[in-house]
Amino acid sequence: QVQLQESGPGLVKPSETLSLTCTVSGGSISSYYWSWIRQSPGKGLQWVGYVYYSGRTNYNPSLKSRVTISADTSKNQFSLKLSSVTAADTAVYYCARALPSFYDYWGQGTLVTVSS
Amino acid sequence: SYDLTQPPSASVSPGQTASITCSGDKLGDKYASWYQQKPGQSPILVIYQDTKRPSGIPERFSGSNSGNTATLTISGTQGMDEAVYYCQAWDSSTENVVFGGGTKLTVL
Numbered sequence: 001q002v003q004l005q006e007s008g009p010g011l012v013k014p015s016e017t018l019s020l021t022c023t024v025s026g027g028s029i030s031s032y033y034w035s036w037i038r039q040s041p042g043k044g045l046q047w048v049g050y051v052y053y054s055g056r057t058n059y060n061p062s063l064k065s066r067v068t069i070s071a072d073t074s075k076n077q078f079s080l081k082l083s084s085v086t087a088a089d090t091a092v093y094y095c096a097r098a099l100p101s102f103y104d105y106w107g108q109g110t111l112v113t114v115s116s
Numbered sequence: 117s118y119d120l121t122q123p124p125s126a127s128v129s130p131g132q133t134a135s136i137t138c139s140g141d142k143l144g145d146k147y148a149s150w151y152q153q154k155p156g157q158s159p160i161l162v163i164y165q166d167t168k169r170p171s172g173i174p175e176r177f178s179g180s181n182s183g184n185t186a187t188l189t190i191s192g193t194q195g196m197d198e199a200v201y202y203c204q205a206w207d208s209s210t211e212n213v214v215f216g217g218g219t220k221l222t223v224l
Contacts, residue, residue, distance in 0.1 A: 101206035
């Protein structure tokens with residue numbers, strides 16, 4: 001059974017960079033697509049982007065200028081960096097496995113609040 | 117940008133059939149998936165590639181996708197099916213992903 005676990009700071013200051021890591025257990029990241037999806041409080045789901053284990057990436061056009069997603073196959077982890085954050089980036093961030101047209105395994109999510 | 121539109125809410129009586137729609141330009145040309153999310157929980161995949169049901173998802177969940185509309189149907193709806201349902205589409209040409217705004221299903 002594949003399991004995903006997000007980790008990282010729960011509080012980030014405005015204009016700084018949000019950094020999260022997703023650790024995958026029960027399977028290797030050396031296949032499939034690995035994604036970040038976020039959900040603002042009380043709102044819907046927003047796709048942030050994905051990384052293929054080879055390092056190929058694709059990002060939501062609305063976030064593309066600020067997002068970097070990378071994979072570390074040696075640690076079986078992938079990471080998200082979102083720069084120049086504002087209060088609008090406050091959300092629960094989920095990591096998930098993509099097939100790639102759908103998401104079959106999700107992490108529990110981690111709340112990141114942007115505030116000074 | 118590509119948008120998916122869902123009704124904000126829907127209601128159904130226990131034992132009846134619930135249908136939730138998701139509309140987008142030429143959505144039938146893309147793969148549609150559906151997720152169930154209960155309060156405080158991560159989304160769960162209930163339908164993928166338009167009509168397929170993951171293992172462990174009850175047979176009462178089914179899906180279709182044609183033209184501009186994908187539909188999630190829940191037959192014999194139970195109280196445990198009360199949740200927010202999100203549709204999701206994947207554009208194979210751009211490999212971009214988009215989610216609908218979600219439909220809150222109430223089982224009265």
